[in-house]
Amino acid sequence: MLESELKVDGNAIGGLLREFFTVEMTAAESTCAGCGKVHVVGRVDVYMNAPGVVVRCPSCTNVLMRVVRGGGRVWLDLSGMRCIEFTDPEA
Numbered sequence: 332m333l334e335s336e337l338k339v340d341g342n343a344i345g346g347l348l349r350e351f352f353t354v355e356m357t358a359a360e361s362t363c364a365g366c367g368k369v370h371v372v373g374r375v376d377v378y379m380n381a382p383g384v385v386v387r388c389p390s391c392t393n394v395l396m397r398v399v400r401g402g403g404r405v406w407l408d409l410s411g412m413r414c415i416e417f418t419d420p421e422a
């Protein structure tokens with residue numbers, strides 16, 4: 332199957348991210364470490380069966396985030412993001 336057939340938008344990982352972060356993350360803004368563009372997490376490109384979940388920048392296709400789960404552990408790789416900005420849970 333082509334990668335494009337598996338592509339969905341960032342809203343597909345809203346529930347997954349909500350398990351790790353205490354705030355709604357689809358409205359968060361991520362800065363791509365590759366091209367520097369800022370995208371709302373709800374609008375990024377998500378590949379659910381990559382293996383694991385792979386999130387790519389819609390502008391340059393750089394991998395922003397990888398999420399792999401297995402054996403009771405989670406690997407969350409955010410190295411493709413320069414920054415992620417979201418609502419302060421204490422605000």
Ligand SMILES: [Zn+2]
Nearest residue numbers: 363366388391
């Ligand atoms: Zn980019």
